[in-house]
Amino acid sequence: STLTDRLSLLVKTMRGQAxxxxxxxxxxxxxxxxxxxxxxxxxxxxxxxIARVKEKALGAEVVxxxxxxxxxxxxxxxxxxxxxxxxxxxxxxxxQPPAVILMAGLQGAGKTTTTAKLTKHLIEKRKKKVxxxxxxxxxxxxxxxxKTVTAQAGGEWFASSPDQKPRExxxxxxxxxxxxxxxxxxxxxxGRLAIDEALMAEIKELHATLNPVETLFVVDAxxxxxxxxxxxxxxxxxxxxxxxxxxxxxxxxxGAALSVRQVTGAPIKFAGVSEKIDGLEVFDGERHAGxxxxxxxxxxxxxxxxxxxxxxxxxxxxxxxxxGSGFDLNDFLAQISSMKKMGGLSSLMDxxxxxxxxxxxxxxxxxxxxxxxxMEGILNAMTAKERRQPAxxxxxxxxxxxxxRIAAGAGVQIQDVNRLLNQFDQMQGMMKKxxxxxxxxxMKKMGG
Ligand code: GDP
Numbered sequence: 001s002t003l004t005d006r007l008s009l010l011v012k013t014m015r016g017q018a019x020x021x022x023x024x025x026x027x028x029x030x031x032x033x034x035x036x037x038x039x040x041x042x043x044x045x046x047x048x049x050i051a052r053v054k055e056k057a058l059g060a061e062v063v064x065x066x067x068x069x070x071x072x073x074x075x076x077x078x079x080x081x082x083x084x085x086x087x088x089x090x091x092x093x094x095x096q097p098p099a100v101i102l103m104a105g106l107q108g109a110g111k112t113t114t115t116a117k118l119t120k121h122l123i124e125k126r127k128k129k130v131x132x133x134x135x136x137x138x139x140x141x142x143x144x145x146x147k148t149v150t151a152q153a154g155g156e157w158f159a160s161s162p163d164q165k166p167r168e169x170x171x172x173x174x175x176x177x178x179x180x181x182x183x184x185x186x187x188x189x190x191g192r193l194a195i196d197e198a199l200m201a202e203i204k205e206l207h208a209t210l211n212p213v214e215t216l217f218v219v220d221a222x223x224x225x226x227x228x229x230x231x232x233x234x235x236x237x238x239x240x241x242x243x244x245x246x247x248x249x250x251x252x253x254x255g256a257a258l259s260v261r262q263v264t265g266a267p268i269k270f271a272g273v274s275e276k277i278d279g280l281e282v283f284d285g286e287r288h289a290g291x292x293x294x295x296x297x298x299x300x301x302x303x304x305x306x307x308x309x310x311x312x313x314x315x316x317x318x319x320x321x322x323x324g325s326g327f328d329l330n331d332f333l334a335q336i337s338s339m340k341k342m343g344g345l346s347s348l349m350d351x352x353x354x355x356x357x358x359x360x361x362x363x364x365x366x367x368x369x370x371x372x373x374x375m376e377g378i379l380n381a382m383t384a385k386e387r388r389q390p391a392x393x394x395x396x397x398x399x400x401x402x403x404x405r406i407a408a409g410a411g412v413q414i415q416d417v418n419r420l421l422n423q424f425d426q427m428q429g430m431m432k433k434x435x436x437x438x439x440x441x442x443m444k445k446m447g448g
Contacts, residue, residue: 039255381409
């Protein structure tokens, strides 16, 4: 279950409390801690983070309709986003050309792929002339791989071979880049399956030789708990200026981002989101915070929902249901309008936890939005009396001619009108089941 599910349980028990206090914060923090560990954030990083959140949260006022639980979610989310970095930090190229970018990381982290992705980014977005070179003298295949992907990216590749020393390759490439007026030189390096001293000595030497303006640590988001050890080793060896988190398109909750950020102190600049050459995105700490917590932008959702739900109308509806006068087509129309007020289905879906949102594809959303618009059109083509007395359309004597008139007015087929009436019929059944306060409870829950 997600953090939201678990917190909402606690939230219920704390409704009505106006502050976050020592006594009500403990249980909530335990849930946050579990969520972070489940997202594979390293334990020491979790401890630090929880301590910081606790300090910020204690005594915090609970504003508006939020409960202490929701307020805490907001604080956690904000702190997480701030820790992982807010705002955009693109590649720094402020150096005498060629600006050198050194790529560091374990084998398989995605260095070569990311080198090509950055090449494409720098050419297309920054209008730079880019040269790549591989200093991986242990795997001839790695040099060939860089050649292929650099060509795909539209960059130029500088040849190197396994019988050269990495330092020699670096100097030759740098010289070539200067002579041919390249703006940027990207240097891909050898990685091992695990940290070892020879590897670290080699990349340190490369760093000293090249004096890069960016030293980027490439790390696989799927590495989970281990990411912290890898990050620590690279941080000790090199003055890292940035991190690129790859394979964020996988299932991991991406907790590695928090660990790596904390250990290296360097900003996470980009995220790899596919194997393809255009699968690179500027890293967005805010969005990623939602993923780590497994809850999307739940705070914004809570706010949107309470804005969109017209509580007065909801009370009236609940009253009607209780008195047995029933749910009519006017209520149906009001519901559709209140969805629209909230920015429509897709905007709500954007704010849901990623796992939930993934289940409903964009195509489904588009179809649902179109259906909603059509339904609204049909409802508006009815007379007020018909909306108040749906029976006129369902079993009245003149139902056929009424439906024909409505279909013509809304520019749809009779079947569309029938479909809407069926849906309404089902909904009415559901509403009856929920009467007796059930609906109000549901609305209140959504509205906080
Ligand atoms: P290197 O050994 O560090 O140079 O790693 P490679 O660039 O060869 O990448 C290792 C594997 O990870 C390859 O199969 C890549 O296609 C894959 N890869 C790299 N970045 C990403 C990413 O962002 N998403 C996905 N799904 N795969 C990636």
